[in-house]
Amino acid sequence: MxxxxxxxxxxxxxxxxxxxxxxxxFNQIKKQGRTDSKPMVSVIVSAHNEETHLPGCLECLQAQEYPPEKVEFLIVDDRSTDATGAVTDRFAEQDTRFRPISIKDRRPDFAPKKRAIDTAIRHARGEVILLTDADGRPGSNWVSGMVSYFTEQTDMVIGYAPYTVKPAGHFTKSLLALEYLSHAAVAAATCGLGFPVTCVGTNMGYRKKLYTEIGGFGEYKPFISGDDDLFLTRVREAKQYTIRYADAPETHVYNDPPQLWSKFLHQRMRYASKxxxxxxxxxxxxxxxxxxxxxxxxxxxxxxxxxxxxxxxxxxxxxxxxxxxxxxxxxxxxxxxxxxxxxxxxxxxxxxxxxxxxxxxxxxxxxxxxxxxxxxxxxxxx
Structure with a gap:
């Protein structure tokens, strides 16, 4: 004993x-400088059977207050069997900033979401790549806010994706939101100390040049998850790139907590499996x-x-x-x-x-x- x-x-x-x-x-994060430059940006959303969530995400992207000639939205329909493709096509018809991409098959050597992102990056015209998910709800200044952290010395920016809690104060969802904040806390603190250990694919970005230089997802290509934190690991271990954390509220991308217990259990075990x-x-x-x-x-x-x-x-x-x-x-x-x-x-x-x-x-x-x-x-x- x-x-x-x-x-x-x-x-x-x-x-x-x-x-x-x-x-x-946290103190180091608060000392970060920002820039007013407006580079060409490619926003990538990967979607597999997301006809329910995708319209809300695309509406948020459509409302972005960033020079329209400097941004494009690459929406990847990855083998969907629902109306995901139709949703994407409808937005593309209304707004030329949207560029639909369709994937019809699956490769055994390349995890689906990573392949979707990789395909979009190969088509991207932007200097800066921003990533979010089909259920993400970025505010109208998200693109401009994230881009402002890309100073000349910055190669990658990771951000916070808080849970939306409706109705406000909902007991179970508020506890999930706190648990999710703890993940972001570790991400922000370690990033401020120069050794970022985690991030979320709902809110992150990097220079296209960086992705090309490190060979994309590399040895992590077959891993079913890790398009975010395992990619971050590759960037960090290269020891030649600067990674920053976007703490400003306009850079937040809200998303809903799991609505089903099975999805919550599945998601958390997936996190632990890595x-x-x-x-x-x-x-x-x-x-x-x-x-x-x-x-x-x-x-x-x-x-x-x-x-x-x-x-x-x-x-x-x-x-x-x-x-x-x-x-x-x-x-x-x-x-x-x-x-x-x-x-x-x-x-x-x-x-x-x-x-x-x-x-x-x-x-x-x-x-x-x-x-x-x-x-x-x-x-x-x-």
Whole structure:
């Protein structure tokens, strides 16, 4: 028992110190300069059976306040069997900035979404490539806002994609929004410190020249996911490119949280499944984080059988919770999203078993992009 408590407190203090260190990255983000230049931009949206979500996304793109001669919207219809192609064609008929691209087959050596992005980039006329998803809802100044971070020294920009919570304050969705903010917090903090470890494909961009120079997705081409964070890994490991985080509110791309429990479970296990695909030092950090939560989980259950560990485990949990609240509060202020900070204590209670369960199950799951789910077999998220 003594050995367990020693290891638990070692994990706890290292974790708290790590959060304090990471929080310094937020200060670096705030010091970033921006530019007024207006380069040619190619916005890419990959869509597979997205007839429901796509119109809203394209309407948001149509409303972009950026010189029309300096932007194009490449919409890739990847083997859709619904009306996705018709939606894209309709917008292209109304607005010459839209350029439909259609993919009819599948290559076993190239994951579908990565291939869709790669195909669009090969057709792109822009110097800067911006990416979002079919369910993304960028504001009218998204393109101009993201582009403003592309100073002469900047090669890649990653941004925040907060969850929309409707009705406002919806309990379950607000907790999901906080959990998603925690991912963005790590992305922003590590980027500020010069070692970005993650990003989201709903809101990111890079120079076309960069994509060509590093050989696109490279060895990650067959991976079903990772068009965002694994690509970021390739850029970071090249050690010659500058990556920045867009913190301004106009650069946010809102998207809806999973509406079905099955989709949420599928999505989170997909995230966890990539843990051993990162460079060794990132994987080591993720493994340490998992083990810390596992030790904490065992302790919180263990005091039911060994009452003597109650106060030590409670102390470790308290240190962990205070550190996380400090870190998340700074993240919310930096990213201009403090909507649900007051609910962090509740999320912290749920987050420990969440990490333990999904971290384990994710290692045994294989995924398909835009995998179909039978709504008859699942319950909608209440």
């Amino acid at each position: 003594d050995t367990y408590l020693i290891i638990l407190f070692m994990f706890t203090f290292v974790y708290a110190a790590g959060l304090w260190y990471l929080s310094n990255g 843990g051993f695909s990162y460079p060794k030092k990132v994987t080591a950090g993720l493994l340490a984080y998992y083990l810390f939560n596992l030790f904490m989980f065992v302790g919180l259950l263990g005091f039911l059988f060994v009452p003597a560990v109650f106060y030590p485990v409670l102390a470790a949990y308290g240190i962990k919770s205070v550190g996380e609240f400090y870190f998340m509060n700074l993240a919310g202020k930096t990213l201009h999203d403090t909507r649900f900070i007051s609910r962090i204590p509740l999320v912290q209670v749920l987050h420990i078993p969440y990490v333990v369960v999904f971290g384990f199950l994710g290692q045994f799951k294989r995924f398909r992009w835009a995998e179909a789910h039978s709504e008859a077999a699942v319950q909608k998220m209440a």
